[in-house]
Each structure stands twice: as structure tokens, then as C-alpha cells.
Amino acid sequence: MRIVKVEQIKETVKQAVRAANTQLPEDILDGLQKACAKETVPRARRLLEILLENAHLAQIENMPLCQDTGLVTIQIQLGQEVSLTGGDLYEAIDQGVREGYLEGYFRASMVKDPLERVNTGDNTPAVVHLEMTPGDQVVITVFPKGAGSENMGRTAMLKPADGWPGVRRFIIETVKIANANPCPPIIVGVGLGGNMEKACLLAKKALLRPINRSHADSRIADLEAQLLQDINQLGIGPQGLGGDTTALAVNMEVFPTHIASLPVAVSLNCHSTRRAVVTI
Ligand code: SF4
Structure with a gap:
């Protein structure tokens, strides 16, 4: 059994929230650069150049990529051969978020109660998803996500007879409903199958996959490519001002489902798609 102290997890989360908020992942940068090179609408191309400049400045100035530094979702893939010691895992994660946000001077965006809406002051609590994995490693994925894109997510329980045409629609x-709200160019995360909550979790998981990596199953990879083409033909464009680049990628995750169900969830992410992955 490998011993990992929760203090180490706290420290990792703290560093990772700082990095995620200031450094755009390589695959997203690359996606923006490629989109910029092939965008045919001058205004859209200029907007993509500005987004790339923004990412560059955030990195060299150690400043947040966006004023909305998001709700922090943390995925912990915990090896079965790891024993966590020294305290409560969830408290350690929140302490890491707290210290990272306060020291980084990032905006605190969490309210304690959805109706009374008093700010918690330190961007806690994080939303934590814990997954057990074989082995003795702990993989921590930090995923701050702004509300502009998060608010445009949708889920539906379709009828099996709706099939792929219904899912695609x-x-x-x-x-289309989201239009400019999620700050395009967007990443489209799709969760297909399972039940209602599983589809939502799959859509979020899909957003964690680098955008230069298609689904391992070529049938799903083809559907992702078709959808990307369809979405880019909508002409919404960067920041909703028109152009060829509405989305940089469609990532889809699938899971078995009930004979009478066809759940689908869509989670959109913005041009400021932030994530940091650290293995302990
Ligand atoms: S959707 Fe993204 S880019 Fe737009 S304001 Fe929110 S975090 Fe920032």
C-alpha cells in the first residue's frame, strides 16, 4: 500500500488551480492557431488572433485567462493501492482551492446558497468526482469552468426510436440556443447513454479529453467529426460575430443504457477551456 498524505493533495490542487487559470492547455492553443490559419472571415480571424494574444499575455504576466475564474471541478482518479492519510480528502481539496484562489487574486465566484447568494469569499467548495482506478497513483484533474458556458449545458431523455438523428438534432x-453565450469558439462535450446523471458526467468527462485526440472507437470518432462540421456550418463564429469557427472540437463519450432510454447531455466549454492534470 502506498501512503499519500492529503497535505500533498492540497498543495497539488493549489498549484494546479494557479496553473489552470493562467495557462491555456497546449491542445487548445494549437486548436485556436489552426482555426486562425484557416478562418476565411477577416473579423473572425482577428478575433482569434486576439484570443491567442490574450492567452500569451495571461501566461507571461501570470494573470487569469478570463475574469470568470469559474467553479472548480476536480476529478480524482485514486489508485486502489493508495492509502490517504493525514486528514479529510475533501477538506484538503477545498483548502488547496482556497489558497490557490486567494494567492492568485482570482475572482471568488461561489455563493453559499443558490437562493440567498452570499459569496463564500474563497471560491470553495469545489465539485469533486472521485473515481477508483487500479494501481498506486493519484491523478488529479483541475477544471475551472465559467458560468457563461456552463449555463448553456442541456440534457434530454430521448426515445430510443429518436436514434442518432434525434441525438444530432x-x-x-x-x-444554436447557446449562440454567443458560451464565448465561442467552443468545445462541445457530449455524453450519450447511461442514465440521466451518467450522461451529464460523460459530457463533462468528454471535455477533459484533449481536443486533438478523437474517440478511440472509429465509429464514435466519425460522429464527432461529422458533428464538428455541422456545427461550424452554423456560422455563429468567434464570440458569436460570424465566421467559420464556431467550435474547435466535439468530444463524445458513450456508455450502455436501458432498453427504453436514450439519454444525451451536452456540456459546452468556451475558448478559455482550462484544465491542469497532475499525477502524484
Ligand atoms: S464563458 Fe469562458 S471565456 Fe466566456 S466569460 Fe465565461 S469563462 Fe470567460
């Missing part, structure tokens, strides 16, 4: 409709 729902995904495209979601992007």
Missing part, C-alpha cells in the same frame, strides 16, 4: 439545437 438535440446537440445542434443546444449549440
Whole structure:
């Protein structure tokens, strides 16, 4: 059994929230650069250049990529051969978020109660998803996500007879309704199958996959590519001002489902798609 102190997890989360908020992941930067190179609408191309400049400045100035430094979702993949010691895992994660946000001077965006809406002051609590994995490693993924894109997510329990045409219609409709709100160019995360909550979790998991990596199953990878083409033909464009680049990628995750169900969830992420992955 490998011993890991929760203090180490706290420290890792603290560093990772700082990094995630200031450094755009390589695959997103690369996606923006490629989109910029092939964008045919001059205004859209200029907007993509500005987004790249923003990412560059955030990195060299150690400043947040966006004023909305988001709600922090943390995925912990915990090896079965790891024993966590020294305190409560969830408290350690929140302490890491707290210290990272306060020291980074990032905006605190969490309210204690959804109706009374008093700010917690330190961007806690994080939303934590814990997954047991084989082995003795702990993989921590930090995923701060702004509300502009988060608020445009949708889920539906379709009928099995709706099939792929119904699923496709729902995904495209979601992007159309969202329009400029999620700050395009967007990443489209799709969760297909399972039950209602599983589909939502799959959509979020899909957003964690680097955008230069298609689904391992070529049938799903083809559907992702088709959807990306369809979405980019909508012409919404960067920041909703028109252009060829509405989305940089469609990532889809699938899971078995009930004979009478066809759940689908769509989670959109903005051009400021932030994530940091650290293995302990
Ligand atoms: S959707 Fe993204 S880019 Fe737009 S304001 Fe929110 S965090 Fe910032």
C-alpha cells in the first residue's frame, strides 16, 4: 500500500488551480492557431488572433485567462493501492482551492446558497468526482469552468426510436440556443447513454479529453467529426460575430443504457477551456 498524505493533495490542487487559470492547455492553443490559419472571415480571424494574444499575455504576466475564474471541478482518479492519510480528502481539496484562489487574486465566484447568494469569499467548495482506478497513483484533474458556458449545458431523455438523428438534432439545437453565450469558439462535450446523471458526467468527462485526440472507437470518432462540421456550418463564429469557427472540437463519450432510454447531455466549454492534470 502506498501512503499519500492529503497535505500533498492540497498543495497539488493549489498549484494546479494557479496553473489552470493562467495557462491555456497546449491542445487548445494549437486548436485556436489552426482555426486562425484557416478562418476565411477577416473579423473572425482577428478575433482569434486576439484570443491567442490574450492567452500569451495571461501566461507571461501570470494573470487569469478570463475574469470568470469559474467553479472548480476536480476529478480524482485514486489508485486502489493508495492509502490517504493525514486528514479529510475533501477538506484538503477545498483548502488547496482556497489558497490557490486567494494567492492568485482570482475572482471568488461561489455563493453559499443558490437562493440567498452570499459569496463564500474563497471560491470553495469545489465539485469533486472521485473515481477508483487500479494501481498506486493519484491523478488529479483541475477544471475551472465559467458560468457563461456552463449555463448553456442541456440534457434530454430521448426515445430510443429518436436514434442518432434525434441525438444530432438535440446537440445542434443546444449549440444554436447557446449562440454567443458560451464565448465561442467552443468545445462541445457530449455524453450519450447511461442514465440521466451518467450522461451529464460523460459530457463533462468528454471535455477533459484533449481536443486533438478523437474517440478511440472509429465509429464514435466519425460522429464527432461529422458533428464538428455541422456545427461550424452554423456560422455563429468567434464570440458569436460570424465566421467559420464556431467550435474547435466535439468530444463524445458513450456508455450502455436501458432498453427504453436514450439519454444525451451536452456540456459546452468556451475558448478559455482550462484544465491542469497532475499525477502524484
Ligand atoms: S464563458 Fe469562458 S471565456 Fe466566456 S466569460 Fe465565461 S469563462 Fe470567460
